[in-house]
Amino acid sequence: MTANEATPLRVAQPQRATFRLLGSAMVAFGIFLSGFVIDEPAPYELWMAALVGIWFILGLRISRFTAPLLVLLLAFNVGGMLSLTQMKDLGTGPMYVAVSTFLALTAIFYAAIIEDSHRRLALIFNAWACAAVITSLLGVLGYFHAFPGAEVFTLYDRAKGAFQDPNVFGPFLVPPSLYLVHGILVGNLRTSPVKAFALLILALGVFLSFSRAAWGLFSVGIALLIFCMLLKERSGAFRLRILVLSLAAIILLVASLVVALQFPKVSALFTARAQLVQQYDGEHLGRFDRHRIGFTMMMERPLGIGPLVFGTMFPEDEHNVWLKSLTSYGWLGFVSYVAMLCWTIYLGFRNLLKDRPWQPYLMIAWIGVLGHAAIGNVIDIDHWRHVYVLFGVVWGCAALEQRHRRSIAQCTSTHRPCEPASAR
Template sequence: MSAVEATHLRVAQPQRATLRLIGSAMVAFGVFLSGFVIDEPAPYELWMAALLGIWFILGLRISRFTAPLLALLLAFNVGGMLSLTQMKDLGTAPMYVAVSTFLALTAIFYAAIIEESHRRLPLIFDAWAFAAVITSLLGILGYFHAFPGAEVFTLYDRAKGAFQDPNVFGPFLVPPSIYLVHGILVGNFRAAPIKAFALLILALGVFLSFSRAAWGLFLLGIILLIFCMLLKERSGAFRLRILILSLAAVMLLAASLVVALQFPKISALFSARAQLVQQYDGEHLGRFDRHRIGFTMMMERPLGIGPLVFGTMFPEDEHNIWLKSLTSYGWLGFVSYITMLCWTIYLGFRNLLKDRPWQPYLMIAWIGVLGHAAIGNVIDIDHWRHVYLLFGVVWGCAALEQRHIRNHAAQVPHIGLANEHRRASL
């Protein structure tokens, strides 16, 4: 290397590091904006659209490890575009498909930037937790009418924060809740009180959303987290610490629930929402009846019926991601989505317990994907921003693992050759 090239490299490295730092900060701000979705397109879409454009211009690389995610999500949205041909009046359907396509690109984007540097993962999850605490506080303050106009953060006497729907608000809070629980269990005890206080805010937000899906997701997520950590950690002392802290957290959350139920308004709504099957689930043309009719109808509609059409034919929308995939994205979208989801779960499970710097984030995201797949049976999640972030994290971490394996395999011959030279010199 010449002196000129060496000087240029020394100059370029700080510039590259600065650009990388700015880019990571912009990503964190984008994740933060995902907690404030009052309407579509939301500020999140506008910010991320600009960020994606800039990053692609600067040379964002899609590796062969994340290419399958790109192919499957694009096929999913091609199915949505084909379903538009079945509609007589397009209305807002093209915008719906455009948002779907854009959200798919955000999953690819997250996977690519995580593959490039795993150090972005703590920044992403910290930004998510910060946004979750703020939007949860808005929902709590709105529920208790803490200031004039606070009711804008509620819907049907349920907290919804800065979201359109309590059923999206509640699940959005769950992955950062799991992140905080993990931090309490393995982190520094000095930071534990702050994380515990933030976790209480999120738990209260989830509770006041009165979303049965969010309640189940919250409980399932924490149970799976503790189970995975007990499987991974071999130290008896550390396992005992996890069990003791988990028991303390459960007791604290139970005490908080008891206090909350002392309010008559909360107690009455909780009693109504705690029923596993609501009247609108089991009645004629209720949720389950619509599912049965919808699946039967879609067997004769390979291209679907178009986005948002189902809700005009029945009292409500599909409220089932599998049926939604069929109606709004056709058979092509349905098969693509099922394949992508199963592949995502497989990738996460295969790498779940490996000792890597990115393992905690992969574990949290994988639990989130698994939980959202479960609640997808009773709710539509195809436009949930944070779900695509979870997909991106799992695929990005899986790509990191593949790169780690490849680099390790490349180093082994060099190590062997160096050992042979050393023995020859002796």
């Protein structure tokens, strides 16, 4: 090859690197926007709709490792489209299914870009943490009416940040909280005070959301994270560090909550919300009664009854993701969603403790998916944007693991040195 022939290749490489860097920055900005959903369509939808389209037009590929996620989520939304045929008045039903389809595409998109480069995981979680700290701070300041008009960041005397609902706001803060906890336990001690302060803001936001699901998700999530880290680390000194720092963080969080409970308004609402079963849960046609009636009714409705129809038949919506899958997506949607969720949990569990550059992010996302599956028994999560990010992270990391195994096998068969996973 002559020097003139080689020149275009040298020019093209920096251009490609620039496009990849710009694309990653745009993804990080999209994740950041997910923390601000006061009205719909939110800036997140508009930004990600354009971004997903551009990436796929420019050649982003879906590998055979992430194809099952695509198939299951498409089947889930086909079930939603079929449920529209059962509605007498379509109303907002088509838009609901369109949003579901869009969110499914974002999960596939995140899986694909993570498989393309595991370095994007750090960008995603850093952007998520920044958005969480800002929206949590807005919720805390709004709760205490720190400035005129701050009440826009609260609902029913509960912090909601830049969200429409405290029950979404609280769980949104949990994965970045786990990310900060992990950073404190394994990162540089000099940066720990900054991360601890950010974690304190998130913990206060979770607490003031007065969401029982968020409280459980936060506490159990941190316990699971510490347990998994102790399983993974074999060094006695490192395990001791994890235990000491964990104990210090718990003491700090408990002390902060004790201070918050000194405010009569906070204490009164905490006492009311801390009851395991509220009146609207156990009363006639309450949450649990609706679950029983709804599941019985759906045994005779294979195509479902259509999105948002359940709430017109009963005092409130389903507040159960499994029942929501049946009513709004039919039997096809229910089976697809359960299969996708079980497969996601299996993939994460299988790769949970392997020493890879992407392992911390997989651990956090897997705990997040597991926790959201649990709280899905008492709340609808099928339209929560951050849940689809978690799905994408788990599947993207699973695809990275498959590529890593295939690379090792090829190196072994050809007797050549293997490139470290961190370099790919």
